[in-house]
Amino acid sequence: ISTNALMEQLRLKYQQRPWTETLKLVYFCMDNPLRKPVSNAPDGLLLSCMEKIERTLNAKSMFSVMNMLELLSRQKGLTIHVSPNGTACYITSMMFYVEIQLEKDGDVMDVKLAHFEEAPVVCDDLVQLLRMKNYDAFGKILEDLSNMYQIPGNSEIKAKGYLALQALEKDLYSMSLLDRTQDLNRVTEILNGKVGHLVPRTEGTPMNIEFYISPYQVLEAELNNGSQVCGTKTVITVEGTDTLHKLSLSPLIIDPQAGEDSNPAFLQLTDELSMDLPALFVLKFNQPVPMSSSSIEEIERLTGM
Structure with a gap:
């Protein structure tokens, strides 16, 4: 069948339908192929182009x-x-x-x-x-x-996981304020702060910490006043697990300055302040971070994982 004949058949079929219904069909036809698995390279290219068209309308x-x-x-x-x-x-x-x-x-x-x-x-x-x-x-x-x-369990268990994440975020934020002055710049905070440069969670964007910046980037920031160099960041979140872990449901820092050497003093993780949940706190990186075996062993010792 020729292209002109096909177009004429389409016109006759849909000429009595309102434009809104036709437009819905167009969107559906553009959306529907995206649900199909990509079987070969040509199909993958076609689906990619259709997705770009859909998103740039x-x-x-x-x-x-x-x-x-x-x-x-x-x-x-x-x-x-x-x-x-x-x-x-x-x-x-x-x-x-x-x-x-x-x-x-x-x-x-x-x-x-x-x-x-x-x-x-x-x-x-x-x-x-x-x-x-x-x-x-x-x-x-x-x-x-x-x-x-994405935590195993009912809505109450999932809500407790979110509550535990909020408690951790409050403690991390309290730690980020230690020894912090009003004129402290971002680069100094990354290099010398207790947790690095912390950006609290806003709406759906998770809390993130910028914890490392290379000497070259430090030099670039010093030479180019006002430049915004971007260091290595990690995102703090919570994820479901197959086993139970004791997570705090409220902040554990009592007084950020009360501990030894101006380090924060923490409450004990008691049954009243915590709950066994099928979840763990997770640091997510945009790309793999090289670590020494001794650092990995220390993390295993502290976390028991």
């Missing part, structure tokens, strides 16, 4: 933005609910939801995030990502949120 209407959010939610294994008037949607899982409010022209008004049994909070960073049509970064945040709750 200039979303100018509320309908097209909603379709992008629906596609993104399905890719991340989440559920999406759209309000009756179409100006709001809720991307949900068992443990959290993201509420997105839209103008009728598709502009993003507001984004809120609510964790399990917590009140929703406004997420300015997520608003900016969606306004810039940066769906890749927004999707990565949804993925990080989902991964944080």
Whole structure:
């Protein structure tokens, strides 16, 4: 069959249908191949091109933005609910939801995030990502949120894992403030701080610590005033395990300056302050970090792993 004949058949088939229905079909056809496994190189290239087309569509209407959010939610294994008037949607899982409010022209008004049994909070960073049509970064945040709750058990156990992560983050933040002065610059904090340069978790972005910077980067920062060199970072999160581990459910630092040599004093990890959970705290690196065998042995000794 010729191309012209095929196009004529398509026109006759869909000429009685409204444009909105046809547009939905277009989005579905572009989305559907992405679910199929990549069997060979040509197919992989085609799927890659189709994904780029889908993600770079200039979303100018509320309908097209909603379709992008629906596609993104399905890719991340989440559920999406759209309000009756179409100006709001809720991307949900068992443990959290993201509420997105839209103008009728598709502009993003507001984004809120609510964790399990917590009140929703406004997420300015997520608003900016969606306004810039940066769906890749927004999707990565949804993925990080989902991964944080990948702990075996019911919703109560998963919520305890999140509570334990919050307690650890508070202790790390308290430690980062030790011996810190207002004029302390980032490079000095990386080299000499108790934990390095710590950036607290915001909305869906996990807490991260920049803990190493090379001598060359230090020199570059000194010679080029105002330059932003990027050192080695790690992300702090929690992950599920097959065995139980005792995790604190509340901060353990009593007084950051009360211990010996101005080191923080910690509470004992008692049964009242902790809980056995099928989870562990994890440091995630963007790339492998070389370590000496003695350092690995010391980590094993301290963690019992």
